[in-house]
Amino acid sequence: EVQLVESGGGPVQPGGSRRLSCVASDFTFSHFWMTWVRQSPGKGLEWVANINQAGGEANYADSVKGRFTISRDNTKSSLFLEMNSLRAEDTAVYYCGRLQKAAHIDLWGQGTLVTVS
Amino acid sequence: SHELTQPPSVSVSPGQTARITCSGDALPQKFAYWYQQRSGQAPVLVIFEGYKRPSGIPERFSGSASGTVATLTIAGAQVEDEGDYYCYTTRSGSNSGVFGGGTKLTVL
Numbered sequence: 265e266v267q268l269v270e271s272g273g274g275p276v277q278p279g280g281s282r283r284l285s286c287v288a289s290d291f292t293f294s295h296f297w298m299t300w301v302r303q304s305p306g307k308g309l310e311w312v313a314n315i316n317q318a319g320g321e322a323n324y325a326d327s328v329k330g331r332f333t334i335s336r337d338n339t340k341s342s343l344f345l346e347m348n349s350l351r352a353e354d355t356a357v358y359y360c361g362r363l364q365k366a367a368h369i370d371l372w373g374q375g376t377l378v379t380v381s
Numbered sequence: 382s383h384e385l386t387q388p389p390s391v392s393v394s395p396g397q398t399a400r401i402t403c404s405g406d407a408l409p410q411k412f413a414y415w416y417q418q419r420s421g422q423a424p425v426l427v428i429f430e431g432y433k434r435p436s437g438i439p440e441r442f443s444g445s446a447s448g449t450v451a452t453l454t455i456a457g458a459q460v461e462d463e464g465d466y467y468c469y470t471t472r473s474g475s476n477s478g479v480f481g482g483g484t485k486l487t488v489l
Contacts, residue, residue: 299478308483309416309424309467314476323477359423367471367478368414370435372423 266290266371268360273376280350280380286343286360286373293341294318297363300334300345302356303375310356313345314363328354350380385468385481392487399455401484403468406449411470413451415444418483419464427466428453458488 272284284300299314313334315322322334333346343360357377361369385405393399403413412431416424426435428444431451441456455462468481 309480311478311480314478321476323475325477366476367412368426368429368469370426370429374423
């Protein structure tokens with residue numbers, strides 16, 4: 265089944281770090297840009313970061329720039345989000361997504377909750 | 382603040398047409414995409430590249446655009462269409478993305 269499965273969420277103290285992972289199944293992971301999107305409790309969707317197929321280009325939202333790092337391992341069909349200097353406002357469900365034509369998400373994971381408190 | 386502006390809520394009766402707008406300066410140059418998010422679930426793409434429907438999305442969902450406004454239309458809305466709808470686009474001059482604030486659709 266074509267799917268994305270996130271892991272790594274959980275509680276973390278302010279100022280702490282967390283690494284999220286997303287494993288892709290049943291599609292050629294290395295062919296696609298990938299992205300992270302988050303959703304704070306009761307709030308809307310917020311684009312966080314994306315990365316190109318080879319991992320050489322990454323883009324970040326201003327709210328996470330300098331604190332978060334997106335990366336990937338194509339040999340393991342895996343996407344990562346390294347989150348440092350976490351703040352209460354980073355509390356959210358984090359979704360990984362496959363980008364079609366480097367533009368829109370056509371496949372979403374189920375999300376993983378990070379709670380900064 | 383959001384670079385894409387949506388109404389917070391839209392309410393229709395079953396069988397009526399629901400229209401959700403998304404306003405943004407980038408939209409004349411960039412495609413709008415629309416996502417449906419039911420409570421407690423991950424978003425689902427319902428319209429891409431302005432007006433195209435992914436396989437499995439009912440024909441009652443359609444998209445259009447005029448100038449700085451993109452519109453998602455649900456013709457003959459059904460109770461199962463309730464949820465939050467988000468427009469999305471890519472920013473001019475970069476590969477970053479932006480979502481609208483979301484619109485809660487109520488069908489009852």
